[in-house]
Amino acid sequence: xxxxxxxxxxxxxxxxxxxxxxxxxxxxxxxxxxxxxxxxxxxxxxxxxxxxxxxxxxxxxxxxxxxxxxxxxxxxxxxxxxxxxxxxxxxxxxxxxxxxxxxxxxxxxxxxxxxxxxxxxxxxxxxxxxxxxxxxxxxxxxxxxxxxxxxxxxxxxxxxxxxxxxxxxxxxxxxxxxxxxxxxxxxxxxxxxxxxxxxxxxxxxxxxxxxxxxxxxxxxxxxxxxxxxxxxxxxxxxxxxxxxxxxxxxxxxxxxxxxxxxxxxxxxxxxxxxxxxxxxxxxxxxxxxxxxxxxxxxxxxxxxxxxxxxxxxxxxxxxxxxxxxxxxxxxxxxxxxxxxxxxxxxxxxxxxxxxxxxxxxxxxxxxxxxxxxxxxxxxxxxxxxxxxxxxxxxxxxxxxxxxxxxxxxxxxxxxxxxxxxxxxxxxxxxxxxxxxxxxxxxxxxxxxxxxxxxxxxxxxxxxxxxxxxxxxxxxxxxxxxxxxxxx
Amino acid sequence: xxxxxxxxxxxxxxxxxxxxxxxxxxxxxxxxxxxxxxxxxxxxxxxxxxxxxxxxxxxxxxxxxxxxxxxxxxxxxxxxxxxxxxxxxxxxxxxxxxxxxxxxxxxxxxxxxxxxxxxxxxxxxxxxxxxxxxxxxxxxxxxxxxxxxxxxxxxxxxxxxxxxxxxxxxxxxxxxxxxxxxxxxxxxxxxxxxxxxxxxxxxxxxxxxxxxxxxxxxxxxxxxxxxxxxxxxxxxxxxxxxxxxxxxxxxxxxxxxxxxxxxxxxxxxxxxxxxxxxxxxxxxxxxxxxxxxxxxxxxxxxxxxxxxxxxxxxxxxxxxxxxxxxxxxxxxxxxxxxxxxxxxxxxxxxxxxxxxxxxxxxxxxxxxxxxxxxxxxxxxxxxxxxxxxxxxxxxxxxxxxxxxxxxxxxxxxxxxxxxxxxxxxxxxxxxxxxxxxxxxxxxxxxxxxxxxxxxxxxxxxxxxxxxxxxxxxxxxxxxxxxxxxxx
Numbered sequence: 012x013x014x015x016x017x018x019x020x021x022x023x024x025x026x027x028x029x030x031x032x033x034x035x036x037x038x039x040x041x042x043x044x045x046x047x048x049x050x051x052x053x054x055x056x057x058x059x060x061x062x063x064x065x066x067x068x069x070x071x072x073x074x075x076x077x078x079x080x081x082x083x084x085x086x087x088x089x090x091x092x093x094x095x096x097x098x099x100x101x102x103x104x105x106x107x108x109x110x111x112x113x114x115x116x117x118x119x120x121x122x123x124x125x126x127x128x129x130x131x132x133x134x135x136x137x138x139x140x141x142x143x144x145x146x147x148x149x150x151x152x153x154x155x156x157x158x159x160x161x162x163x164x165x166x167x168x169x170x171x172x173x174x175x176x177x178x179x180x181x182x183x184x185x186x187x188x189x190x191x192x193x194x195x196x197x198x199x200x201x202x203x204x205x206x207x208x209x210x211x212x213x214x215x216x217x218x219x220x221x222x223x224x225x226x227x228x229x230x231x232x233x234x235x236x237x238x239x240x241x242x243x244x245x246x247x248x249x250x251x252x253x254x255x256x257x258x259x260x261x262x263x264x265x266x267x268x269x270x271x272x273x274x275x276x277x278x279x280x281x282x283x284x285x286x287x288x289x290x291x292x293x294x295x296x297x298x299x300x301x302x303x304x305x306x307x308x309x310x311x312x313x314x315x316x317x318x319x320x321x322x323x324x325x326x327x328x329x330x331x332x333x334x335x336x337x338x339x340x341x342x343x344x345x346x347x348x349x350x351x352x353x354x355x356x357x358x359x360x361x362x363x364x365x366x367x368x369x370x371x372x373x374x375x376x377x378x379x380x381x382x383x384x385x386x387x388x389x390x391x392x393x394x395x396x397x398x399x400x401x402x403x404x405x406x407x408x409x410x411x412x413x414x415x416x417x418x419x420x421x422x423x424x425x426x427x428x429x430x431x432x433x434x435x436x437x438x439x440x441x442x443x444x445x446x447x448x449x450x451x452x453x454x455x456x457x458x459x460x461x462x463x464x465x466x467x468x469x470x471x472x473x474x475x476x477x478x479x480x481x482x483x484x485x486x487x488x489x490x491x492x493x494x495x496x497x498x
Numbered sequence: 499x500x501x502x503x504x505x506x507x508x509x510x511x512x513x514x515x516x517x518x519x520x521x522x523x524x525x526x527x528x529x530x531x532x533x534x535x536x537x538x539x540x541x542x543x544x545x546x547x548x549x550x551x552x553x554x555x556x557x558x559x560x561x562x563x564x565x566x567x568x569x570x571x572x573x574x575x576x577x578x579x580x581x582x583x584x585x586x587x588x589x590x591x592x593x594x595x596x597x598x599x600x601x602x603x604x605x606x607x608x609x610x611x612x613x614x615x616x617x618x619x620x621x622x623x624x625x626x627x628x629x630x631x632x633x634x635x636x637x638x639x640x641x642x643x644x645x646x647x648x649x650x651x652x653x654x655x656x657x658x659x660x661x662x663x664x665x666x667x668x669x670x671x672x673x674x675x676x677x678x679x680x681x682x683x684x685x686x687x688x689x690x691x692x693x694x695x696x697x698x699x700x701x702x703x704x705x706x707x708x709x710x711x712x713x714x715x716x717x718x719x720x721x722x723x724x725x726x727x728x729x730x731x732x733x734x735x736x737x738x739x740x741x742x743x744x745x746x747x748x749x750x751x752x753x754x755x756x757x758x759x760x761x762x763x764x765x766x767x768x769x770x771x772x773x774x775x776x777x778x779x780x781x782x783x784x785x786x787x788x789x790x791x792x793x794x795x796x797x798x799x800x801x802x803x804x805x806x807x808x809x810x811x812x813x814x815x816x817x818x819x820x821x822x823x824x825x826x827x828x829x830x831x832x833x834x835x836x837x838x839x840x841x842x843x844x845x846x847x848x849x850x851x852x853x854x855x856x857x858x859x860x861x862x863x864x865x866x867x868x869x870x871x872x873x874x875x876x877x878x879x880x881x882x883x884x885x886x887x888x889x890x891x892x893x894x895x896x897x898x899x900x901x902x903x904x905x906x907x908x909x910x911x912x913x914x915x916x917x918x919x920x921x922x923x924x925x926x927x928x929x930x931x932x933x934x935x936x937x938x939x940x941x942x943x944x945x946x947x948x949x950x951x952x953x954x955x956x957x958x959x960x961x962x963x964x965x966x967x968x969x970x971x972x973x974x975x976x977x978x979x980x981x982x983x984x985x
Contacts, residue, residue: 039616039619039620041565041566041568041612041616042569042570042573042612042615043566043568043569043570043603046566046568047566048563048564048565048566048616049563049564050563051561051562051563051631054561054562054563054564055561055562057564058562074538074541074542075538075541075542075545076535076536076537076538076541077535077536077541077544077636077654078528078535079528079530079533079534079535079652080567080605080636080638080652081528081530081533081589081638081651081652082529082530083529083530086529098596099595099596100595101593101594101595101596102568102591102593102594102595102603103591103592103593103594104589104590104591104592104605105590105591105592105593106588106589106590106592106602107588107589107590107640107651108586108587108588108589108640108642109585109586109588109640115593116530116589118567118591118605125528125529128529129526129528129535132526133526144538148636149564149567149635151567151568153594153595153596155595164568164594165566165567165568167564
C-alpha cells in the first residue's frame, strides 16, 4: 500500500487525513454507513491511551463498571434537555428474538439515564457517597456526516459518572477530571489544550455546565478533545437519585459525567502528522523503536541479525516497545518509508559497519534527514533511546504549542476577528448572548469553542485579558472566548 | 446488605447463587429483561481475567481490533448453518436517526460474518497470512431464560478470529487457543477442565469442529467454560476470503474463532464458593489481602492504624492487591463476615497485642475457623502472604479436581448412567449417533458435553478407555464421551 503517495497537507488536508488513516492501517470503513473498524495499529494506540487514562481514573478513586447497551426508550424522555439533544440521533431496536418489542429499546448514545435509574436503587444514605464510576465502551449516535475517528455512528470512549452529596464536591470532581484529561493531553499525547467552559448553546444536553479541552489541529481548525459536565441535580431529579443526609433529610444527589473518545486518535494524527505520514508521541506510540537491519551477503545478514536480536532484547528489558523488521523482500529504504508513514518515533539502522564498531544509527521521526540522525554505541543504547524519546515527546509538544500560539489572535474588531478565524483561533471579547454567537457562526463558520479558565495560558502571557466590548455588537463584554472553525 | 443470610448451597444452590451475586455486588439486574449491570467488584474480577488472557493471546502473536456492533442483516444469511443457529436470537435495529432503515441492522451475536467481509478486502496474498485477531466487546443474543453471568441478552467476552493458508495450520491454531484457555482455567481460575470435542448437535453454527473446556460446578452440573472452533472454509467461501498462493493460485482461507465470556465469573462463583459466600482464586481476586484493624481506645487506634498503613505499603510494594478496611462504625467481626462473603483469600487481623509483638494474624478464606489461622511476624509479611496465596491457589484447584473426580463415573450400563447424571458426570461409550444423543437428553436431561481429547485426564488414570458399546443402543461405540446436566 505504501507505494501510492499521500497528498500533502498543504494540497488537501482532509484527503491527506483520510488516506493516511487507511494507509497506516489505523482504521477502515465498515459496510454499515458511518461505522468504522479499528485495525490492530489503531487499536494498539487506543489501548495505550486507555491505560494512560485508566491509571489516572483509578488513582483518583474511580472504579470501572459495565452498564448495558440497551436502554428503554422511555428513559431518554425523562430529562427534557437530554431528550431534545439526543432524540434525533437514536438507533432503535424494535425486534428481538423474532418478535416486535412492546417497548422499543435504544442503543445508548451515552449512559446518564440508565445509570441514574440504577443509582436510585443503590444510593440510600450519605454513607454511600460519593459514587465514582467509569466505563470503557462504545456508544451509538446516528450522525449524518461522518469521518474516521472524528465522527462515526458508533464510537469508542470512556464515560465517567459520579454522584455527590454536595454541589461543591460535584463541581470539584468536574474540574478534577478536566485536570486529569489536561495532564494526559499535554504529557502523554503532546497536545497543548485550552481548558475552558462551553457556551449554553454548545453544552451537553442535560448539563448545567460543560467544560472542555480545545486543541488546534494542523489545518488550524479546532477540535474538542474531551468534555467534563457538571449535571447539577437534573438527572438526580429526573431519576429520583436521593440520599438521607446526616440529619435524616432526603436530598437529591449532585452528579457529573465526563468523556474522552477515539476522536483523540484523530487529534494525534492531525496535530503531529506531516507529509510523510503519522508522527506518534513516544508515550503513546504502539511501537516506540523500530530496528531495521541492513545487509547484502548472507554472512552480513547472520551477523547483523544476531546483533539486532540482542539489541531488541536490551530494549525490551528497558520496557521499550520495539519492533525488529525482519521482513524479507523489502529494501531498507522501503522499510524506512514504511515506518516513517506509521510514525514510529525512533528508527535504529544497523548494518555491518555499525556492528563492526559496536554502534547503531538512530533516526528521529520528528526531524527528517541528516539533522535527526546520530550514531550511538550499542552498549547502553536503551538509555540513549529513552533520553531521545523524552526529547522527542517534549519537541512535539513545544512545536504544537508554538503553532497554536502563532495561529491564535487577540482580536479587537470584527474585521480582525474574521481574518483570524480564516486560519486559526480568535480570542475575543463577547457579550455573552446566544444571538451574537449564532450570528458569528452564520457569518464566519466559527463557533465559540470555550471561555478559557486560565486566560494567560492562551497566548502565554497575561495579555489584555481585562474588560472589553463584544466583537460583534459592541456591548460590554461578559466573557472573553476562543472562537474557531471546528471539527 | 450483609445482615440477611444466604440460603446454603445444599438448601437451594440456584438461589444461593442468585443472592450471592447481588449481595457481593458483582452484578445487578438491568431494567431491560435479561440484561445485567456488572458492578465494580464484578468488573474488577473481569479486568483481571482479561489481563490474564490478553497476555496469553499477545504472547501467541494475536492483535486486538474492534469491529462494529452493527451488521447488515443480509450478512448473517450468507452461511447456511450460521443463519439457522442465530436467526432466532437476533436483536434488530430498524430505525436510525428517526427514519426507517432501508436494510435492517442486527446487533452482532458474534462477528464471523463482518470479519469475513473485511478479510475479503484485506487478504490478498499468502504473505498476508496468517491473520491473528482478537476483540474484547459485548454481543447480543435474545435468550429467553437468563441468569446473571451465565446467560444474559448482552454479555461480555472476547472473540478471537484467525485466517490461515492451510487446514493444518488452522486446526493447530484452534488447539493452541484451547490450550491457552486450559492454562488460564487451571492456573489462574483454579478450575479443572476437560478439554474435548463437541458432538455435531452441540457445535457452533457454522463450524466444522467445535472444541470446548467443560467444568463441573459445585452442584455437580456441567458448565461450558469456553469454545474454540475450526471453521474450515465455511466462512471463507461464504465471504470470498481468498489469497494467491506461492504458485499464483487463488485459494480460500481456513479460519478459526474462539471465545470466552463473563460466564467464567459464574464458574468461579459456583466452583469455589461456599455457604459463607465467594472464594476468589488468589491470582484473579480483585482484593487478595484485606487488613482489618482491631482496637478499642483512641490510643490503640492510632498505633494499630499506623502499623496497618505501613503493612499496606509493604504489601503494595510486593505487588499484592490489598485493601485496608478503615470503615468506622462496623465491628471487626462484621468486617470479617463481609470480606468472607466477598471471598478475599487472606485476611490480616491486626490488634494492639499483635502490634506489641510485631506480628499479625493471617486467616485463610478457604479454611474456616482456627485451622486456617496463623500468626506471622510483620517483618517480611509480604513474602509469607505470597507463599500463602500460592498455597491457597493450589488448594482450590486440588479440591475442585477431587470433587469433579468423585462425582464422575465410568458407566457401563444405562442404569449406571442414569444414576451418574443425577449427581455428576457420566463417562460413557457412545455409538456416535445423534438419535441416541437426543434420546439420552430427553430421558435424563443430560447432554453430551464433550469427547475428551485426553481420556486419562478425566479420571486421573488411563481407565477402561478402550473399546466398548453404546450406553444406550448397545452398538459398537465410536467415542467415549462426558455426559451431564448443564448450565
